[in-house]
């Protein structure tokens with residue numbers, strides 16, 4: 001049965017595309033930049049019951065590549081176009097189809113071929129060309145009002161070779177995405193030679209032969225979760241899985257059954273932006289400041305997962321569907337993986353009599369993986385039996401490379417093979433967490449520990465207290481992590497008190513975070529202004545979806561969280577959205593080469609005064625006796 005937050009299906013996408021074509025909004029120069037489910041208002045979703053009529057509306061972001069303008073069309077799958085809104089000044093994201101055409105144009109460009117020939121390369125088809133948005137100033141002489149990409153280059157010495165081992169330095173093209181015209185061929189003098197050390201990683205190239213004995217995950221009675229469409233029930237949890245062309249994997253309506261009472265924790269959780277600022281001034285690196293979510297549409301690059309490799313055990317997959325720039329609809333089979341994992345022990349105690357109680361921890365995992373050029377990002381959401389939720393990003397794939405002079409000092413890159421440089425960069429994620437603790441309204445509280453002043457409350461010098469401060473407005477809620485005070489933030493419902501009279505809540509537990517190295521005045525600093533706080537909080541607005549704004553591609557900056565929060569709106573006792581910025585500062589290691597072992601970053605949400613005791617106590621002892 002279809003439900004309000006189900007992702008758009010193949011047939012729904014096809015209907016919407018046909019409607020747009022019939023109305024003259026799609027076709028020829030008119031392209032489809034993004035096709036998303038327009039989620040109904042929260043009240044409507046909450047009020048909807050099975051057997052109620054279901055309204056399905058798509059939000060189509062349209063790019064007229066001739067007129068150079070964006071419009072947003074809201075299309076009812078049954079009723080047709082409801083509304084078309086002009087988006088003055090907006091620029092569409094990178095469209096894969098246009099990138100492909102831009103790369104073809106580069107291959108056909110005689111200036112490019114001549115520059116390659118000077119480097120001893122006579123076959124353009126052996127050059128790996130990528131189309132990247134500009135993350136820094138567009139060079140003089142190029143019309144920055146056009147949608148532009150530039151091309152880092154690598155060489156493929158033989159089929160199946162790892163191209164990133166062979167960056168072609170000092171040569172770049174700039175292409176107009178809308179005309180596929182090569183506007184400039186930049187050819188530096190005195191660029192370093194191409195690094196030659198191959199970096200094979202395929203099994204048939206490396207002869208990888210370190211083996212372990214088989215490890216089988218057997219659930220002879222099947223998994224402990226049930227799936228009904230996009231709704232999942234596992235243990236005491238219930239949630240809806242979602243998918244979006246821009247954000248990829250989304251979780252909706254996460255609830256926990258607390259002794260027969262189903263309680264709301266989160267309404268919608270997603271990674272609303274992912275930006276990778278590069279910190280190297282080298283010509284082949286300094287423009288690399290990609291917004292993988294907002295400029296590329298992360299969901300477009302979702303992998304089809306394979307059993308036993310990406311996911312192990314009793315797996316249930318969900319397929320997703322997408323429309324491309326021309327309106328071709330495709331399905332990605334096995335795009336989202338759901339399974340259970342044994343996760344060590346949940347809790348244990350041996351008492352004074354020697355009696356042992358121990359519980360194993362099982363966790364439910366819902367995940368997807370994207371490939372955006374060189375990098376893979378796995379988005380993994382975990383639900384635990386103690387009421388915790390965790391998000392983990394798994395970063396893998398191949399670090400980007402540039403060429404340098406072997407052995408020469410470099411300021412902002414690691415030399416990973418002779419002359420092969422991996423520039424420093426950061427992976428900055430921004431989670432949008434629309435939590436509804438016991439339905440709301442919610443209030444944000446900062447907790448931090450501090451020693452008590454010496455005196456009656458601290459006679460021995462070891463006493464400390466925890467302060468609880470309500471962060472009442474948007475500006476007050478712009479905060480950074482502080483390990484020295486153990487700072488954390490909790491979202492509480494002051495209308496629902498627990499058994500000791502305290503408001504029920506969940507806390508955000510930061511994991512790996514980093515701090516942006518780019519100055520606030522830099523191009524990327526302006527465009528990704530959200531990265532200068534680890535925490536933001538806003539009153540929930542349906543049109544405030546992405547922390548760098550709706551249209552970050554070639555945007556001058558300032559949009560999104562920095563703009564909205566200048567109003568310093570009150571956020572006490574309201575429907576609060578938390579925005580958490582986290583990530584890694586990637587100073588590449590030689591051991592990240594040739595394919596980076598998974599690097600992890602993320603955060604957890606843990607109940608704090610939400611339950612009357614640990615929900616883990618209700619977990620039954622294992623039936624197969626421990627011995």
Ligand SMILES: [Cu+2]
Nearest residue numbers: 399425427586
């Ligand atoms: Cu990295």
